[in-house]
Amino acid sequence: MRSDHVGCYGYQRIQTPSLDQVAKDGVRFAEAFTPSPITNSSHASILTGLLPSSHGVSDFGMPLEAAHVTLPELLRKQGYRTAAFIGAVILDSKSLAPGLDRGFDFYDNFPEKTDDKSRWGRIERRGMDVVRRAEGWLDAHKADPHFVWVHLYDPHDPYEPPPPYDQKYKDRPYDGEIAYADSALADLLAYLKKQDWYDGALIIVVGDHGEGLGEHGEDTHGIFLYDSTTHVPLLLKLPQEKEAGTVVAAQVRTVDILPTVLDLTRTAKAPKSDGTSLLALIGDKEESSRTAFGETDYPLRFGWAPLRSIRQDGFKFIEAPRPELYDLRADPGETQNRYVPWDSTTGRLRKALSEQRGKTRSGAGRSPGAVSSGTVSELRALGYLDASDARSSTDVPEPSLLPDPKDKIGVQNLLHTAMMAQEDGRTEEARRALTKALAFDGDYAVALRQLGQLEMASANYKGALPYLKRLCDLRPNEARAALDYSRALSLSGDLEGARAVLARSLRLEANQPEARLLLGQIALKGARYKTAEDEFASALLLEPANEQAQIGLAKALLGQKKFTDARELLETTAAAGTQNAELFDLLEEAYRALGRPVDANRARERARSMRQEKTRN
Numbered sequence: 001m002r003s004d005h006v007g008c009y010g011y012q013r014i015q016t017p018s019l020d021q022v023a024k025d026g027v028r029f030a031e032a033f034t035p036s037p038i039t040n041s042s043h044a045s046i047l048t049g050l051l052p053s054s055h056g057v058s059d060f061g062m063p064l065e066a067a068h069v070t071l072p073e074l075l076r077k078q079g080y081r082t083a084a085f086i087g088a089v090i091l092d093s094k095s096l097a098p099g100l101d102r103g104f105d106f107y108d109n110f111p112e113k114t115d116d117k118s119r120w121g122r123i124e125r126r127g128m129d130v131v132r133r134a135e136g137w138l139d140a141h142k143a144d145p146h147f148v149w150v151h152l153y154d155p156h157d158p159y160e161p162p163p164p165y166d167q168k169y170k171d172r173p174y175d176g177e178i179a180y181a182d183s184a185l186a187d188l189l190a191y192l193k194k195q196d197w198y199d200g201a202l203i204i205v206v207g208d209h210g211e212g213l214g215e216h217g218e219d220t221h222g223i224f225l226y227d228s229t230t231h232v233p234l235l236l237k238l239p240q241e242k243e244a245g246t247v248v249a250a251q252v253r254t255v256d257i258l259p260t261v262l263d264l265t266r267t268a269k270a271p272k273s274d275g276t277s278l279l280a281l282i283g284d285k286e287e288s289s290r291t292a293f294g295e296t297d298y299p300l301r302f303g304w305a306p307l308r309s310i311r312q313d314g315f316k317f318i319e320a321p322r323p324e325l326y327d328l329r330a331d332p333g334e335t336q337n338r339y340v341p342w343d344s345t346t347g348r349l350r351k352a353l354s355e356q357r358g359k360t361r362s363g364a365g366r367s368p369g370a371v372s373s374g375t376v377s378e379l380r381a382l383g384y385l386d387a388s389d390a391r392s393s394t395d396v397p398e399p400s401l402l403p404d405p406k407d408k409i410g411v412q413n414l415l416h417t418a419m420m421a422q423e424d425g426r427t428e429e430a431r432r433a434l435t436k437a438l439a440f441d442g443d444y445a446v447a448l449r450q451l452g453q454l455e456m457a458s459a460n461y462k463g464a465l466p467y468l469k470r471l472c473d474l475r476p477n478e479a480r481a482a483l484d485y486s487r488a489l490s491l492s493g494d495l496e497g498a499r500a501v502l503a504r505s506l507r508l509e510a511n512q513p514e515a516r517l518l519l520g521q522i523a524l525k526g527a528r529y530k531t532a533e534d535e536f537a538s539a540l541l542l543e544p545a546n547e548q549a550q551i552g553l554a555k556a557l558l559g560q561k562k563f564t565d566a567r568e569l570l571e572t573t574a575a576a577g578t579q580n581a582e583l584f585d586l587l588e589e590a591y592r593a594l595g596r597p598v599d600a601n602r603a604r605e606r607a608r609s610m611r612q613e614k615t616r617n
């Protein structure tokens, strides 16, 4: 949530009565900054008091390692009951945020499997849903004390506020989402008051990052480190409403939250932190502003340079291939880049930034978290690019040699538009956006792959060919590019072409079960059963439980009239509890050929009941 879109931060065009109430009952930090414009990294920083380069969660899917102590862990040791209620699958500890649940007695993850096609409940929860879940848990666990994290994801791209906020803020859906989230907060505050918990509670309201809303060319967030995405609201309501109505003007950071809570709960043994308790700043005991660092590795996913920033004494310096320096007092919108290498301010900030980088583990150069294909589609549905195109530690050169994200932001916006359109089934719009991205740069691998995949998903296999071929030419050593291209060739009828591409790819990297599988299927189509048998057998050597390979192998065996071998293989696979009806079709065929009609009929029955079961679901 951007701080400048909240009522108590001076925004006149919105109604946020609950946030304003917390500010009135507590302390408002006018200048609070997140070190990261990315959800996972930012929340990990809040919960550990560490910068992303210290805690290591510099991207989605990267685990928060056990060495980094979390706030709930520390509070649980002191007897607190701890629970977390999340509003988006991006923070699910089973998939995209491993380790973030550490220290929580209860962490409200998303269901592992759901047939629900709507985004609500599957990848996102409305704020009111999250709040009600938290209230339900508190009802069931009444004994004090509690530490509860309630994550409201609504004020976040994509902007789709529910009624009546979609009408009330028709032209400003982001504001509509903030106003809606505020109404969910109202429910939570009323609940706390009803339980007589409000006065005694420490309530911290903080944003994990803002949104670009087109500023600096950035539609959403994640690529840049400007204030539009890093300046967040931070409210602190102390027990018994102490210091109510105080406004702190000094610059603070979200990594200061953990030390503040430990200070207030008198936790003696605090872990090493990149932040400092905020209590010293309240009531003018200390006035000095703190240095705010910023980091983003997200550009690496697009093949662009990661960014680092430092915000100090009214200046911001951004380390980038083309560095930036802003005089924030004269130019709060960060529109006039005053960078010159010999400038003394530049020198001072650059030195402080590199000293900080020396202190923490290096974030750049490590590869992004590996996520499964299931979570890849969740990531895309949320508008983020998966790691498939990211540079890894082995192929990232000196980051300053990568393109500057400033030169690429238009392309990033188009990719983002395409992802969201594809998720919503607006294929034509996605196609238009990706074609436009390729008009900027015809050899841009990320767009080539996306467009190729889009045409494949639309069953336009011939249409996918030129994009996937170009990608294959650009990345001759990449097995996945070869696999995608050969799949398109095979589905558009060019089996010979597909075979040649796969053979070349397997010469570079022999252990590719998917490539072996595809070669086996191509051989089956051409009735070359012995070749098919060898390919499927190779696939099974690499992935013994691969059901597609088992089925392919059975077909190859049946094609060669090796009925006993086929029967043995199929019986073993069936005994493992498969739900695949085709396997029983093949088993029926084997039994019939072997003169066992009773078994054949039983296999046919199994296949039929499985298909019925499937249509019922």
Ligand SMILES: [Zn+2]
Binding pocket: 038, 039, 040, 156, 208, 209
């Ligand atoms: Zn976020």
